[in-house]
Amino acid sequence: MTRYILTGTTGALGSRIFRNLIRLVPASDIVVSVYNPSGATEEVKSSGVEIRKGDFEDPASLDSAFAGADKLLIVSYPSIAHELRVRNHISAIDAAKRVGIKHIYYTSLAFADDSVAAVMQAHLDTEKYLKESGLTCTIIREGIYSESWPLYFGFFDPKEGKDEVLILYSDGKIAWVCRDDLGEGTAKIIAADVGYENQTLLLSGDKPISFVEFARIVSQILPGDRHITVKVVSEDEYVKNNLGKQSKELLRPWSTTYKALERAELEKVDPLLKTLLGRELRPIEETLKEMLDAQLGDGGKGATARYAK
Ligand SMILES: NC(=O)c1ccc[n+]([C@@H]2O[C@H](COP(=O)([O-])OP(=O)(O)OC[C@H]3O[C@@H](n4cnc5c(N)ncnc54)[C@H](OP(=O)(O)O)[C@@H]3O)[C@@H](O)[C@H]2O)c1
Known part of the structure; x- marks a missing residue:
């Protein structure tokens, strides 16, 4: 035993x-x-x-x-x-x-x-x-939890109606899971x-996705004719623009995540999880749809804060 x-x-x-x-x-x-x-x-x-x-x-x-x-x-x-x-x-x-x-x-x-x-x-x-x-x-x-995407995607809140997402590096991919x-x-x-x-x-997840691709998926899921784009900004601009949503104590160290993305640190895919589960992994699209639906219906309030501890 x-x-x-x-x-x-x-x-x-x-x-x-x-x-x-x-x-x-x-x-x-x-x-x-x-x-x-x-x-x-x-x-x-x-x-x-x-x-x-x-x-x-x-x-x-x-x-x-x-x-x-x-x-x-x-x-x-x-x-x-x-x-x-x-x-x-x-x-x-x-x-x-x-x-x-x-x-x-x-x-x-x-x-x-x-x-x-x-x-x-x-x-x-x-x-x-x-x-x-x-x-x-x-x-x-x-x-990286699929459910933590708002933290990486400029603290995106579909209800704000802002279609431009500020990030620090646009080409890095994440193998969400x-x-x-x-x-x-x-x-x-x-x-x-x-x-x-x-x-x-x-x-890991099995499909690394860039922020540009991510924005395209979010645009498709959101109701109405929204076209979400990503804009690469300086660290100071990123911190300044997000201060209302997060503290400086979180934002400064969090900026280093984008430096890691630039080094392709989160792109690595390992087949182990799929082998262990013996089935396909849940696609990020499904989690995104579920969370955006919940956020738009108020059920997902605080989705970002949940991960910004
Ligand atoms: N992979 C990712 O993308 C990702 C995303 C977000 C966070 N994380 C990190 O992954 C870990 C697990 O995430 P999670 O989402 O499960 O976090 P979570 O929901 O906040 O749960 C973390 C657990 O920490 C335990 N804990 C807190 N204070 C403790 C203490 N003084 N002594 C013992 N246990 C204590 C609690 O255990 P009890 O059940 O004993 O109360 C709680 O269940 C955390 O370190 C989190 O920061 C990873």
């Missing part, structure tokens, strides 16, 4: 990993470590799995949360604060070592090994620490009996 401990199950990715893992292994083999002050989700509570309290910022809580398990999933801490993020990941890795976890799975991000993107730096530091920890680990570089597909693929990796030890895996 293998005992699994999952963190992050109240979140967008972790909830999907849980939903899929419980179809692959018995509920009695899963323990969920929950930080969220509101407790576990109804889905987790009704599944019958054991629930423990675990907070990355309280190392003692992690010792009891992770005790007795073989495999630990660390869902990366959601923050743009580099030091805090790395510290929390290190806390989880150190606790895993103390309690004798055999295999850690860490959800990293799809940028390159030598990425210039600010958002990737905490992942690279964590990956390094994990590799040097002496523990068996699998680093899962999760592709939806969270449902990532959750399923990640669960299959965790549940695998053998394999993936001490490997860095990439779960």
Whole structure:
């Protein structure tokens, strides 16, 4: 019997990993470590799995949360604060070592090994620490969520009626992948009996798309005769124009994402996810249509803010 401990199950990715893992292994083999002050989700509570309290910022809580398990999933801490993020990941890795976890799975991000993107730096530091920890680990570089597209596409809001999207680089492509597909693929990796030890895996979409192409797809989906275009601007202009929507503290480091795009860091496609799922991946067009419909009907309010933490 293998005992699994999952963190992050109240979140967008972790909830999907849980939903899929419980179809692959018995509920009695899963323990969920929950930080969220509101407790576990109804889905987790009704599944019958054991629930423990675990907070990355309280190392003692992690010792009891992770005790007795073989495999630990660390869902990366959601923050743009580099030091805090790395510290929390290190806390989880150190606790895993103390309690004798055999295999850690860490959800990293799809940028390159030598990425210039600010958002990737905490992942690279964590990956390094994990590799040097002496523990068996699998680093899962999760592709860019299809659902996070407004963050990359100039914080586009269809209700504003602005048809020009300001970006910093127009030719870089992104191999978008939806969270449902990532959750399923990640669960299959965790549940695998053998394999993936001490490997860095990439779960990507299968079709890198440029912003020009992206604008064309958005134009086709939006009602009315809208023609969305992209305009490349300087970093200062980008920051100035988006200050009402996001803080300078987010926008400056976020600009480095476009530098990474210029280096084709998010274009890389790996067939692994499709192989794991044994079916086609969900096309970005479907996610876009669903989200734009929801935004236009008010249901998607805050779609950008959701990812700009
Ligand atoms: N691949 C992409 O394109 C992409 C896009 C956006 C974000 N991300 C990053 O990917 C990771 C997962 O994303 P997500 O969308 O699932 O994020 P999310 O919905 O914000 O969930 C993140 C999880 O973080 C956990 N957490 C927060 N504070 C914690 C603490 N003190 N101790 C332990 N756990 C804590 C929560 O776990 P509990 O369930 O225990 O409360 C929560 O479920 C995050 O790091 C996020 O920044 C990736």
